[in-house]
Amino acid sequence: MNLVEMVDIHKAFGAVHALDGANLTIGTNEIVGLVGDNAAGKSTLMKVLSGAYRKDSGTILIRGIRREIHSPEDARKFGIEMVYQDLALADNLDVTANIFMGREVSKGFFLHNDLMVSEARFFIDRLGINIADVGQSVQTLSGGQRQSIALARAMAFNASLVIMDEPTANLSPAAAERILDIIHQLKVQGMSVIHISHRMDEVRRVSDRIVVMSHGKMVDA
Amino acid sequence: MRRAIGLLLINAVFIFFMVLKAPVFVSGPNISVILSNMALESIALAGLTLLLVGGLFDLSVDGVVAASGVLCATIMTAGIAPVLAILASLCAGILVGWLNGFLVMHLKINALIATLGMWWMMSGVAFGLTRSITPYGFPDSFQILGQARVLGVRIYVWYAIVFLLISAVVLSYTKFGRHIYIMGGNKEAGRLFGIHIERTGVMLYVIMGFLAAFIGVVLCARLNAGAPNAVDGMTMRVIAAAVIGGCSLSGGRGTVLVGLLGLLLLTMLSNAATILGIDPYWQKLIVGIVLLSALVLDSAGSKIRIKRRNTK
Numbered sequence: 091m092n093l094v095e096m097v098d099i100h101k102a103f104g105a106v107h108a109l110d111g112a113n114l115t116i117g118t119n120e121i122v123g124l125v126g127d128n129a130a131g132k133s134t135l136m137k138v139l140s141g142a143y144r145k146d147s148g149t150i151l152i153r154g155i156r157r158e159i160h161s162p163e164d165a166r167k168f169g170i171e172m173v174y175q176d177l178a179l180a181d182n183l184d185v186t187a188n189i190f191m192g193r194e195v196s197k198g199f200f201l202h203n204d205l206m207v208s209e210a211r212f213f214i215d216r217l218g219i220n221i222a223d224v225g226q227s228v229q230t231l232s233g234g235q236r237q238s239i240a241l242a243r244a245m246a247f248n249a250s251l252v253i254m255d256e257p258t259a260n261l262s263p264a265a266a267e268r269i270l271d272i273i274h275q276l277k278v279q280g281m282s283v284i285h286i287s288h289r290m291d292e293v294r295r296v297s298d299r300i301v302v303m304s305h306g307k308m309v310d311a
Numbered sequence: 312m313r314r315a316i317g318l319l320l321i322n323a324v325f326i327f328f329m330v331l332k333a334p335v336f337v338s339g340p341n342i343s344v345i346l347s348n349m350a351l352e353s354i355a356l357a358g359l360t361l362l363l364v365g366g367l368f369d370l371s372v373d374g375v376v377a378a379s380g381v382l383c384a385t386i387m388t389a390g391i392a393p394v395l396a397i398l399a400s401l402c403a404g405i406l407v408g409w410l411n412g413f414l415v416m417h418l419k420i421n422a423l424i425a426t427l428g429m430w431w432m433m434s435g436v437a438f439g440l441t442r443s444i445t446p447y448g449f450p451d452s453f454q455i456l457g458q459a460r461v462l463g464v465r466i467y468v469w470y471a472i473v474f475l476l477i478s479a480v481v482l483s484y485t486k487f488g489r490h491i492y493i494m495g496g497n498k499e500a501g502r503l504f505g506i507h508i509e510r511t512g513v514m515l516y517v518i519m520g521f522l523a524a525f526i527g528v529v530l531c532a533r534l535n536a537g538a539p540n541a542v543d544g545m546t547m548r549v550i551a552a553a554v555i556g557g558c559s560l561s562g563g564r565g566t567v568l569v570g571l572l573g574l575l576l577l578t579m580l581s582n583a584a585t586i587l588g589i590d591p592y593w594q595k596l597i598v599g600i601v602l603l604s605a606l607v608l609d610s611a612g613s614k615i616r617i618k619r620r621n622t623k
Contacts, residue, residue, distance in 0.1 A: 142503060161505070162504065163505040163506060166505070172498075172503075174503065178499070178500035178503050178504070179495065179497065179500060180403065180492070180493050180497040180500055180501070180563070181496060181497070181563075182492060182496035182563035182564055183492055183493065183496055185564075187489060187492070187493075191493060191500065191504045191507050192493075192504030193504070193505075193506040194486045194489050196485075197488050199485060200484045200485060200588070201484055201485060201486060201489060259462050279613035
């Protein structure tokens with residue numbers, strides 16, 4: 091059974107049809123590369139799947155069951171996490187606070203900081219990210235480390251599908267290499283990944299399957 | 312932490328300078344005056360820090376303080392029990408806070424403009440209700456709320472301690488406080504991760520409305536009069552103190568207790584200026600210089616941080 095099936099998805103912004111009957115299938119424990127020109131509809135399709143946008147029409151099946159995704163919280167409930175291109179980090183907070191953003195753990199009325207710090211440390215170590223102190227402000231981290239934090243956050247809460255929008259954009263070759271390693275690790279740990287990128291060589295290297303989008307629909311797979 | 316240590320040092324050096332220049336500055340009665348002067352502004356600081364950290368602003372505080380005090384006084388003058396007058400004033404403050412929140416968070420009106428308009432309206436209410444005749448002379452049971460002493464300390468200093476502690480704990484140790492920091496740091500990210508940004512913002516304005524109304528009621532009890540012009544420039548002084556204490560006007564940074572050190576510095580400056588015989592009109596210049604110095608240092612610090620990050 092497929093993990094996710096998106097069938098005949100439509101989404102318009104005024105007169106612009108960003109998605110025009112898009113279909114996408116993701117298998118369990120599969121890395122799918124999603125490629126296409128600018129404005130092909132890749133990011134819009136993924137924002138529909140992650141709950142940032144609502145589709146106008148179409149069907150989403152998760153493990154064969156029809157689901158409605160109206161918000162990022164809905165998507166998370168179904169095990170879908172997205173790493174946004176701008177990373178969606180709060181620079182004023184530390185690594186732990188960013189990993190637990192919106193999912194803070196409380197003990198009674200108060201934040202359970204000890205637990206969150208130890209779990210953040212665990213997630214960071216599991217991904218092999220080189221960050222000495224999870225109490226460090228995200229503002230002080232390098233581009234690659236920031237990308238890793240966004241990835242750690244996506245996989246921290248038992249996600250079954252992680253969507254990455256241009257995860258290696260603006261990174262040095264060494265940092266990009268590290269991110270590709272992490273994508274591979276996600277698969278090893280049993281997750282599926284959708285990898286959106288303009289860098290075809292990277293997509294070919296890490297993906298089990300490549301889907302090409304153009305003008306809001308799939309043109310090749 | 313660096314800001315707290317820096318401000319502690321500045322405050323300590325200032326006190327040391329004043330001890331040399333005018334020893335009366337550290338006398339018991341003068342310390343009591345400083346604490347009393349700070350107390351009501353500290354209550355405003357407890358609410359305004361939350362708003363500033365959330366990237367929001369409220370210029371209506373002076374107006375709400377005046378209107379709620381006058382409302383409380385007017386109701387009591389009509390022969391209604393003080394407890395009902397207090398409740399009505401606090402509810403009015405909460406309502407005004409909610410309106411501010413609705414205008415800013417839901418109608419997306421710029422916080423400066425929306426709350427400036429509200430300040431104007433509330434000042435109008437305060438002057439309109441009194442028609443320049445200040446209601447005064449209330450029951451002892453009411454006056455005690457602003458005039459009593461507990462353990463030799465003015466009761467409103469205790470109010471300030473309680474509200475400051477609650478605000479500091481909420482901001483630093485609760486989920487709500489964490490969401491305020493996220494809201495000020497990157498509200499779009501917060502939204503994507505399920506934080507109810509609008510609801511949080513409205514709640515912050517409601518808290519500020521309640522605190523402003525509370526100050527109004529206490530001031531009315533302290534003065535035994537509902538004066539529409541009882542506060543002048545409190546909002547700006549408190550915002551200045553918060554900024555000196557490290558609050559960023561763009562949100563995401565600041566703590567209540569370091570803001571309190573900023574307020575202590577401003578209050579000591581005014582007090583010292585009076586002791587040293589400096590014209591009150593020039594005191595505003597001193598406050599302005601301190602505020603601008605803090606902003607310049609803050610801006611320089613931010614640039615250094617960004618430069619360091621970009622060179623990583």
